[in-house]
Amino acid sequence: MHIVLNGKAVEIPQPDNLQDFFDSLNRNDAAIILPKQFAVALNAQFIPRSQYADTALQEGDDLELLVPMQGG
């Protein structure tokens, strides 16, 4: 399936849910390195960590992973 991950189109095996997708990134030697700490928005909606296992990924979904960064 295709999703947009932080603005880039990527092809991934269909995961059962968001948690499954993140677990697959941790398992594989993929080019995608999962950060230690991040927060998630799916199609511009915040997804709390507690809901990863209950959130399905659909074809064409827009997934944003944000990490801590310097700010003023």
Added chain:
Amino acid sequence: MWKIADTEVDSRLLIGSALYPSPEIMCEAIQASNSQIVTVSLRRQSFDGADGEQFWQLLKSLKLNILPNTAGCHSAKEAITTAQMARELFGTHWIKLEVIGDDYSLQPDPFALLEASKELIAQGFEVFPYCTDDLVLCEKLMSAGCRILMPWGAPIGTGKGLINPYALRNLRQRLPEATLIVDAGIGAPSHASQAMEMGFDGVLLNTAVAQANDPINMAQAMGLAVNAGRLAYEAGLMPEQDTAQPSTPTLGTPFWHQT
């Protein structure tokens, strides 16, 4: 000791974590400033391993209060989503709410700011809104539940100081209950002192320290300037007057001064 958002801190200076020559200099500068509230942001993970982890671990080691911002947001919806993500990522309900309305001046969008403030307060956030010095906007933000207001001194990163002292002084006089913090535009320690002498409760700055030739010494200077300005406000400035008044007593002036 100063209480802000139910938290006691020693310094009235809030400091940013961006634009420093290195993470190490950032840490040393923040410590030199004595500030206990540091602003941070959220950005996309780059997926090449350079995920800001070193920066975040260093900052966390300082054990300060973290104030995440919603920099770069242009709508209430974007800002609300970013604030929700920040709450989970940084483990704080504090949010420096920025909703930009004009890309040239980075002027806040007052309408979107108010809309986002209402929603975030309903969701339990402590909103620190980055706003203009418009009195009516500030009153509406307070009515929406904001206890803290952060009007700009000048546009972000300009270092111009307080470009409208009349409006800022007016805010202080008209909103005595608000915690007022000048945010953005500070370029020199004298600007920070000026805001504090007016009775502002605090100052938030970043670029003036991070882009100084010596950020660590400038951070210390800013911390001292904020303290000096606050002390002067509490001491009470003398009234300004148009005519000269001799400070040396005139009684007993020697005869050769008499005509």
